[in-house]
Amino acid sequence: MIQVQARTEPSTLMTFASPFLAIVLTLIFGSLLFTALDKDPLQALHVLLILPLSDAYNISEMLVKMGPLLLCAVGLALCYRANMWNIGAEGQLLAGALGGSAVALMFIDSNSALAMPLTLLGGILSGMAWAGIATFLKVKFNSNLILTTIMLNYIALYLLIWAVHGPLRDPEGFGFPESALFSDATLLPVLSDSGRVHLGVAFAIVSALFAWFLLSKTHLGFKIRVYGADEPAAIYAGYNSKAISWFVMLFAGALAGLAGVSEVAGPIGQLTPNVSPGYGYSAIIVAYLGRLHPAGAIVAAIFLAILYMGGDLAQIEMGIPIAVVGMFQGILLFFLLACDFFIRYRIVPYREKMA
Amino acid sequence: MKLKSLLVGLGLLAGVATVQAADDPFKVGFVYVGPVGDLGWSYEHDRGRQELQEFFGDKVETTYVENVPEGADAQRVITQLAKAGNDLIFSTSFGFMNPTLKVAKRFPNVTFEHATGYKRSKNMGTYVLRTYEGRYVSGIAAGMLTESNTIGYIGSFPIPEVIRDINASYMAAKSVNPAVTMKIVWVNSWYDPGKETDAANALMDQGVDVLLQHTDSPAPLIAAEKRGARAIGQASDQSSFAPNAHVFSVRDDWAPYYIKVTQEVMDGTYEPKDFWGGFQEDMLSLASINDNLPKNVRAKIDETYDLINSGKFHPFTGPIKDNKGNIVVPEGHTLSDTELAQVNWYVEGITDEIPR
Numbered sequence: 001m002i003q004v005q006a007r008t009e010p011s012t013l014m015t016f017a018s019p020f021l022a023i024v025l026t027l028i029f030g031s032l033l034f035t036a037l038d039k040d041p042l043q044a045l046h047v048l049l050i051l052p053l054s055d056a057y058n059i060s061e062m063l064v065k066m067g068p069l070l071l072c073a074v075g076l077a078l079c080y081r082a083n084m085w086n087i088g089a090e091g092q093l094l095a096g097a098l099g100g101s102a103v104a105l106m107f108i109d110s111n112s113a114l115a116m117p118l119t120l121l122g123g124i125l126s127g128m129a130w131a132g133i134a135t136f137l138k139v140k141f142n143s144n145l146i147l148t149t150i151m152l153n154y155i156a157l158y159l160l161i162w163a164v165h166g167p168l169r170d171p172e173g174f175g176f177p178e179s180a181l182f183s184d185a186t187l188l189p190v191l192s193d194s195g196r197v198h199l200g201v202a203f204a205i206v207s208a209l210f211a212w213f214l215l216s217k218t219h220l221g222f223k224i225r226v227y228g229a230d231e232p233a234a235i236y237a238g239y240n241s242k243a244i245s246w247f248v249m250l251f252a253g254a255l256a257g258l259a260g261v262s263e264v265a266g267p268i269g270q271l272t273p274n275v276s277p278g279y280g281y282s283a284i285i286v287a288y289l290g291r292l293h294p295a296g297a298i299v300a301a302i303f304l305a306i307l308y309m310g311g312d313l314a315q316i317e318m319g320i321p322i323a324v325v326g327m328f329q330g331i332l333l334f335f336l337l338a339c340d341f342f343i344r345y346r347i348v349p350y351r352e353k354m355a
Numbered sequence: 356m357k358l359k360s361l362l363v364g365l366g367l368l369a370g371v372a373t374v375q376a377a378d379d380p381f382k383v384g385f386v387y388v389g390p391v392g393d394l395g396w397s398y399e400h401d402r403g404r405q406e407l408q409e410f411f412g413d414k415v416e417t418t419y420v421e422n423v424p425e426g427a428d429a430q431r432v433i434t435q436l437a438k439a440g441n442d443l444i445f446s447t448s449f450g451f452m453n454p455t456l457k458v459a460k461r462f463p464n465v466t467f468e469h470a471t472g473y474k475r476s477k478n479m480g481t482y483v484l485r486t487y488e489g490r491y492v493s494g495i496a497a498g499m500l501t502e503s504n505t506i507g508y509i510g511s512f513p514i515p516e517v518i519r520d521i522n523a524s525y526m527a528a529k530s531v532n533p534a535v536t537m538k539i540v541w542v543n544s545w546y547d548p549g550k551e552t553d554a555a556n557a558l559m560d561q562g563v564d565v566l567l568q569h570t571d572s573p574a575p576l577i578a579a580e581k582r583g584a585r586a587i588g589q590a591s592d593q594s595s596f597a598p599n600a601h602v603f604s605v606r607d608d609w610a611p612y613y614i615k616v617t618q619e620v621m622d623g624t625y626e627p628k629d630f631w632g633g634f635q636e637d638m639l640s641l642a643s644i645n646d647n648l649p650k651n652v653r654a655k656i657d658e659t660y661d662l663i664n665s666g667k668f669h670p671f672t673g674p675i676k677d678n679k680g681n682i683v684v685p686e687g688h689t690l691s692d693t694e695l696a697q698v699n700w701y702v703e704g705i706t707d708e709i710p711r
Contacts, residue, residue: 174697274450309431312420323390
């Protein structure tokens with residue numbers, strides 16, 4: 001028989017081998033799933049995983065999808081490194097979308113060169129303010145950050161819905177809950193001719209690289225890592241834990257807010273009640289898949305963006321229902337997390353203990 | 356096992372080309388906001404798609420994408436449908452309006468049809484149901500059936516379509532029961548069984564004994580069945596959820612329109628317009644009228660249906676006053692479709708304010 005044994009230290013080999021093992025297992029079980037449904041498994045896997053990268057348009061759309069995921073995930077990775085369990089990227093994103101829209105709508109008839117930068121600033125500050133509430137409660141009253149950030153997500157959503165039904169509603173929109181379309185001066189410049197890749201996507205990549213630099217090359221980054229790895233040691237070393245908490249939270253809030261405002265001033269072009277299909281929550285998966293490393297987050301965000309797009313394409317190209325796509329994505333994520341088990345544990349033959 | 360996975364992996368790496376079907380059939384794409392299994396809005400659109408497929412057989416190939424978020428993703432999905440060679444694309448939720456318009460500009464040779472919106476272009480039309488017709492008949496039934504003289508309306512969003520239908524329901528109820536009052540609860544969602552149940556219970560707590568709903572789940576019917584109240588089904592035939600409480604369902608039927616537009620685009624006679632379909636076009640029907648209704652109620656339901664269906668009666672014919680005393684439809688005037696699309700007042704007798 002076999003038994004599970006904890007490794008004395010994490011296996012380096014498995015750290016790199018685990019994602020590949022997961023992908024192989026997913027391909028096997030995914031193929032079984034599609035075969036059972038009378039869909040050609042090779043074609044299905046191709047549509048789900050390769051087609052999203054097959055031409056310039058699809059790649060540009062993948063990047064558009066990646067942008068908000070990456071922005072949120074980079075901030076979250078930093079928070080989690082510092083033991084700040086921020087689940088509030090969704091709310092911070094929505095706050096950013098709302099705050100940015102409020103600014104953008106002041107420039108509705110304007111060609112001012114300031115319109116776009118001020119809109120972005122409005123979004124970033126709103127995201128920071130939203131993250132700041134939970135941070136204040138945590139630092140001042142030691143309240144549970146997981147709970148406060150989750151609850152603030154809902155408050156942000158309802159604030160946004162209220163605004164889009166009320167003060168920010170398009171006066172010429174027949175009462176539908178949508179803001180007016182933003183003026184061109186407010187919209188983020190598009191970086192390619194055909195697609196929708198906008199400045200926000202560039203911000204996402206720059207922010208990931210910046211966070212990487214910060215974490216690995218600066219004293220502040222070192223403090224964050226020490227604080228996360230061994231809090232008593234960090235306190236003993238005299239690090240200001242409050243300052244670290246404030247920094248990572250406001251940084252995450254700024255990035256999530258930027259993600260939100262980049263959506264409304266980017267591909268959407270107006271404030272609607274449906275700014276985010278849950279980017280802030282998916283970003284938690286991205287942060288962990290990327291092993292809480294900013295560079296890993298880039299890879300993971302691209303990966304998740306491909307999965308989402310593949311889901312739409314599978315419906316269009318092969319008539320595979322969304323529920324089946326969801327099962328496939330679930331299989332993949334399950335194996336990715338399950339295979340990480342082997343980094344810390346191994347399976348060995350069971351031996352009788354000596355009497 | 357190893358060999359198989361290796362083969363699968365190699366196949367993936369080699370990028371096995373997807374085989375595109377020959378471009379012979381006329382391709383029609385559909386974008387749904389919900390899952391096709393929502394038993395309401397998206398379910399009915401998909402039923403329309405299936406009937407379209409059945410009607411044309413091999414001549415038409417249909418594709419759908421379900422559960423499409425109304426944010427940045429919609430534009431991509433609609434673009435991908437256009438890129439996949441669809442000749443005609445129906446986007447079936449209000450939030451798809453601006454994305455559809457943007458894609459329509461980029462694909463001038465593809466025809467786009469958007470449900471419930473108000474923006475049109477050279478290759479984009481809109482279509483909507485005269486839901487107020489079904490709502491008027493619902494109001495008649497509700498006004499006659501209520502014993503507490505209090506009927507309830509579960510609203511989704513305070514947009515003209517819903518406001519208009521609230522007015523139609525109330526005017527009808529009052530025409531058969533001058534003592535009737537109406538209570539309105541907004542749930543800010545088109546489909547949320549939990550919130551709809553809460554709204555139904557809140558209304559019944561306030562004495563409501565007949566429920567009308569402008570949301571898509573059968574939850575209010577189930578709640579009404581539990582408490583011995585009455586309720587009217589929305590969008591699809593929801594009788595099975597509440598055998599006793601169910602009065603009838605106002606069922607949407609999109610198939611006649613989908614078949615008509617597909618034929619027009621195939622023939623090259625299509626013109627984008629603002630299309631309204633109701634009883635007369637067989638796009639709205641009263642499904643599963645309950646046998647347990649009193650005879651006089653049943654007779655009045657049939658009579659009202661016939662009056663509207665034959666065009667002899669239009670619910671929005673003046674004089675109509677709003678609940679602040681202003682005349683909003685003068686005597687002798689019937690609201691045009693354009694005016695119907697902009698109703699933003701409550702009719703006289705509704706003691707409530709439209710949320711702003």
